[in-house]
Amino acid sequence: MRIKKRILIYVCSTVIGITAITFLLIYILFYSYREQSFRKQQQNKIRYTVQLIQKYREQSAEISSILDEQDINDFYDEKLLVYDKEKDLIFSSLDSLEIPSARSILHSLSPAQQSVFSDERHYDVLGAYIESNRQVYYAIIKAYDAFGYDKLSYLRNVLIVLFIVFSLLVILVSLYISGKISRPIALLADNIQHYDFSSNNEPLSVKTSTYEIEHLTERFNELVRRTNEAFAFQKRTIDHISHQLKTPIAVLVSELERISRAADNEVIKQELDHQVVKAQSLGNIITVLLEISKVEAGQQLKKYNTRIDEMIYDIIGELNIIYPDFNFHIKYTPQELNEKRLEVSVNPLLVKQAFQNLLSNCIIYSSENKGSIEIDASQTGLLKIHLSNKGAIISDAEQKMLFRHFFRGENSRGQAGYGLGLVLTQKILAANNADVSYTNRDEENSFVVSFKS
Numbered sequence: 001m002r003i004k005k006r007i008l009i010y011v012c013s014t015v016i017g018i019t020a021i022t023f024l025l026i027y028i029l030f031y032s033y034r035e036q037s038f039r040k041q042q043q044n045k046i047r048y049t050v051q052l053i054q055k056y057r058e059q060s061a062e063i064s065s066i067l068d069e070q071d072i073n074d075f076y077d078e079k080l081l082v083y084d085k086e087k088d089l090i091f092s093s094l095d096s097l098e099i100p101s102a103r104s105i106l107h108s109l110s111p112a113q114q115s116v117f118s119d120e121r122h123y124d125v126l127g128a129y130i131e132s133n134r135q136v137y138y139a140i141i142k143a144y145d146a147f148g149y150d151k152l153s154y155l156r157n158v159l160i161v162l163f164i165v166f167s168l169l170v171i172l173v174s175l176y177i178s179g180k181i182s183r184p185i186a187l188l189a190d191n192i193q194h195y196d197f198s199s200n201n202e203p204l205s206v207k208t209s210t211y212e213i214e215h216l217t218e219r220f221n222e223l224v225r226r227t228n229e230a231f232a233f234q235k236r237t238i239d240h241i242s243h244q245l246k247t248p249i250a251v252l253v254s255e256l257e258r259i260s261r262a263a264d265n266e267v268i269k270q271e272l273d274h275q276v277v278k279a280q281s282l283g284n285i286i287t288v289l290l291e292i293s294k295v296e297a298g299q300q301l302k303k304y305n306t307r308i309d310e311m312i313y314d315i316i317g318e319l320n321i322i323y324p325d326f327n328f329h330i331k332y333t334p335q336e337l338n339e340k341r342l343e344v345s346v347n348p349l350l351v352k353q354a355f356q357n358l359l360s361n362c363i364i365y366s367s368e369n370k371g372s373i374e375i376d377a378s379q380t381g382l383l384k385i386h387l388s389n390k391g392a393i394i395s396d397a398e399q400k401m402l403f404r405h406f407f408r409g410e411n412s413r414g415q416a417g418y419g420l421g422l423v424l425t426q427k428i429l430a431a432n433n434a435d436v437s438y439t440n441r442d443e444e445n446s447f448v449v450s451f452k453s
Contacts, residue, residue, distance in 0.1 A: 003185055007178035008171075015170045023159045030155055034148040035124065039117065042126045045080070046139040050132050053082060053091055077123075078143035085136035099142045101125065109138050122149070192220065250322055301347045301431055308351075308383065308451070309342050309375050315356050319363065326369050328359075333376040341377040344451045346432040354428040357421040358387050358436075358447050365445070367391040383451040393440040402438055 079099055082091035087106055099105075101118060105127035108116050116127035123142050130137045259271045309330075316328050362371045366389035374386040394402065403426045422436075429436050434451045 002182070004178045004182040007181060008174050011174040011177065012167075012171055015174075016167050019163060019166055019170075023163055027152075027156060027159060031152060034145065034152055038124055038143075038145040038148050039126055042124065042141050042143060043115075043128060046082075046126070046128050046141055047130060047132070049080060049082060049091070050130055050137050050139065053137075054133055054135065077146070078141065080142075081140045083138040083140075085138075087138055097123075097142060099125065099140055102140050105140055106138055254322060301350070303345045303347050303432065305343045306346050306348045306351070307339075307342050308344060308346075308385065311348065311352055312355060312359075312373065312375075312385070315352060315359055319356075319359060323363050326363050326366070326371070328362075328371050328373055330373045330375065333374060333378050337377050341380075341383060342375070344383060344432075344434075344453060346434075346451070350428045351432055351434075354425040354436075355385075355449075357425045358449070361421060362387050362389045362447075365389065365391050367443075381453045383453070385449040385451075386446055387449070388444055388446040390444055393443060393445055394438065399438060403436075 077095070077097055078093065079095045079097035080091070080093040081089060081099065081102060083106060084090050099120075101120065105116050105118070105125065109127050109129045111129060114129040118125045120142065123144050125140070125142045127140045128138070130139060255271065259268055309332075312330070320326070359371075368390045371387065371389040374384075374388075376384040376386065403422050426436055429449060432451075434449060436447060436449050439446045439448065
């Protein structure tokens, strides 16, 4: 069912239902008021008649005539019976109206039960026990409240007409409101239906002042953005793989070329054993890529206590095979420290890949054949690794783009690469409760990796 029809049905049924119940309650209350008011009039009439009987007992016939004339003026149809304390009839109005239940009502009246009410085909019947001037009387009056029923009938007709008119107004207003509410939803649905996910469209926009529609539009745009990022990440997979496998393959090729020039079979065998280990690192790279995909998917990583300085020494040893002329100067702050501070809980495969990216960049973009590494464990609960080299610094504008996919600064001209290494490094470190930042001073570039325990 369309939301417009659903809103129309809900609003109309609710408002019209409440109105019907309200009008019915008004009618019932007025009906009860008419009954109580009329019975009060009957009681007053009985008391007044009893007083006249006491005052003019000898002129009862004339009194009956006078009272009947009064009845004609007060009500259209009425019968009054008055009994003495022995329950003998002492007065009966001249009206021909009969009271079939008079005897049973009279029998029910007593000092303990001084009034009895009943209905007989729209007639109100009232029995009353009355004490006047130390005399006891019983009275039964039956009357038709023509004036009260006329007002009740008029009220009923007015309420029916008002209900019909109000219901029509509610339906018309509900049509307008449901159309106004559903219009932006229908427009949003139509825009989504015609949205081209295959192209890089502008964010979806719907003109509306409704917060929920704006929120839904924002969530849709957020979903599209994340979907596009997922597609982009899928497209970048090959670039990621090529970027990450380039260094270990280069190392492997370089070593195999060196081995091919060796003449001693024993040396060749030993070197091949070493290259088997190097080739296994390619498998580790694949594992790294799989772990990165887990990070992208929000899965938890397996972490182990790892000596960061030992990991850095291993990476430097592997890089020296390709860049034998480049040297790293490593220092510790403070010089004498508790080795436990060098241990952090990380995923070693991923963190090793992150440092390999940073150290490779340190070599590639350095203007000298040397770089410096400072391992700072001076602060409790914080381990900082400063990687520095001399070279062209990165401008303030480029620093804002440094950790974005495919961004390459001016200093990277003439260098091979895809602009993915720092992006992967940042994601890896973030997944291991660490962060990376960049600073520069006096033509010296520095990347600082901070591990929090």
